[in-house]
Amino acid sequence: MKNYTICVLAGDGIGPEIMAQGIAVLRAAADKCGFGLTLTEGLIGGAAIDATGGPLPAETVRLCKQADAVMLGAVGGPKWDNIEKAIRPERGLLGIRKELGLFANLRPATIFPELKAACLLRPDIVEGGIDIMIVRELTGDVYFGEPKGEKTVDGERAGYNTMIYRESEIRRIARVAFEAARKRGRKVCSVDKANVLDVSQLWREIVIDEHKNYPDVELSHMYVDNAAMQLVRWPAQFDVIVTGNLFGDILSDEAAVITGSIGMLPSASLGAQNPGLYEPIHGSAPDIAGQDKANPLATILSVAMLLRHSFDQEQGAAMIEKAVRTVLQQGYRTGDIMQQGAQGLKLVGCREMGKLVAANL
């Protein structure tokens, strides 16, 4: 029997409780699919700051590198908001991405038919549904570019960062996008600001060049300001969107919120050799932490992405996704996706929701 090692980084706020349900579903799926699991646990974010003084202990990095995949809950909370930037919880997130070389962030933004009413757009705009895969570059751009810092210019203070992409960085993320499109609608829209930025000009040039290897995929280009508009205006026009770290941060959150189901959306961060990292896109929701109110479905769907992308267990992934759909169809809802006034819906807690999905595998 095949055995996989998963490093679990529960993190802060609702992290531990959603992760417990994600792991329960993972265990159930492993039983069904016939593979073994070894779980290790690492500290990250605020929990790591409290225990070790920093958001990403070396031990956590070591455990992650030894694993076949990493599951992350959520990091951060008001408790650590006033800590100096260099050791804040988010640094743990940025650090683990960089340490594991997780350059490709896959962020689906989809509407579940059962949750259509939650979509924030006018119903006629989303008649055709929303099913976008945002491929965000995750280890480059102005997030990590050097030089950066503060300096004196003409006798006054100036803060600065460097927005930079190398050809190989652009090429490999473009490839991920084209490959993803092949498994979907065969359309890639590359988002940049090539009418203003030099870095975007190289981005566009390389994406166009790499596209030569994917003649079966349709490629288009859009400026980031226009993309921010088109996501609201006509989201169904998009299949795969590929973009840099900063634009991807903004657009993927915009696309996610539009669906109205942020508590439902998973993500995968993949590298070349190291294990992939899987996490819900929502935050640590400190206001409801520990109250068994959180929605574990984004974490559970992240488990499905893990099975698909890291273990090539498409069957297990599809099984989990189907169970989530079934539970929604049966009318079970956590508070965040509860529809006021709708008939036949049953409010459940985090634990109960996890159990229901596991039972439906």
Place this chain on the structure above:
Amino acid sequence: MKNYTICVLAGDGIGPEIMAQGIAVLRAAADKCGFGLTLTEGLIGGAAIDATGGPLPAETVRLCKQADAVMLGAVGGPKWDNIEKAIRPERGLLGIRKELGLFANLRPATIFPELKAACLLRPDIVEGGIDIMIVRELTGDVYFGEPKGEKTVDGERAGYNTMIYRESEIRRIARVAFEAARKRGRKVCSVDKANVLDVSQLWREIVIDEHKNYPDVELSHMYVDNAAMQLVRWPAQFDVIVTGNLFGDILSDEAAVITGSIGMLPSASLGAQNPGLYEPIHGSAPDIAGQDKANPLATILSVAMLLRHSFDQEQGAAMIEKAVRTVLQQGYRTGDIMQQGAQGLKLVGCREMGKLVAANL
């Protein structure tokens, strides 16, 4: 009688036709308010490229600097899409902003009650309307930061730009935002990415410091990814948003499209001494150029902003805004704001719409 000189940059596509209506309304307002007008005309964008080889002739800059205010139509179109970046139409826009030191871009995003149905969000989300003033810094940031270009890193090509703000640049745009808030809802939300970017940390620090001079205004901070979400989730929470050039580019377009009335939204770009520049936020719409189909209302409302901000003619500004509302209430619509299936609406062309507004002053 007071006399003002206006430099008119009609630009490309629908630029000339919307500008003709804007100027007609400006003339009518001048008559009513009792001031004189001298108009000069300059080339910009594609029109300038065709005539002179570059998008911003020195003569245009000279004319603008001599004027009391500048009106701009729109620039760009497919004809100039494949020209090398350094002399493309947009360069004219970036160039005139920089030449005139127009560091403050005021972009209102509002819903006109008559056009509420056009809003792209679910009706229950925008029950309270949308009335946001985005104050975008316009002459700094990664748009103009040095160094920039292409270089070789580890033997491969890299494209790069510098995201940079000096203390004085942050201070003066913060002041514009606080002053604007005093005339509105007394709330400023500053948008940055201070959890990742050094330039944003200085931004936040200086905005907080400058806020000490405006204790009557409420200040909050938001990360740009969250702001992109909150604009869709709950736009009524915002009064004034202040942000940098790049984030402002993205968020102001997002906020504008949400209203569903992009053809209605004006903008003002202001500097310290030089004349302000006023323009509709929409593009040059080459597909309908010359067909008398364009909506001139954004240009006409830009004239109102001009009277308010450059000439301190609040009465004239309010008169124009009221006339636009009246015409909408009377049911007149250009194609872009025509509501399918609604009763009592009358489709009109660009010229007719301009005439109607002038007649209602």
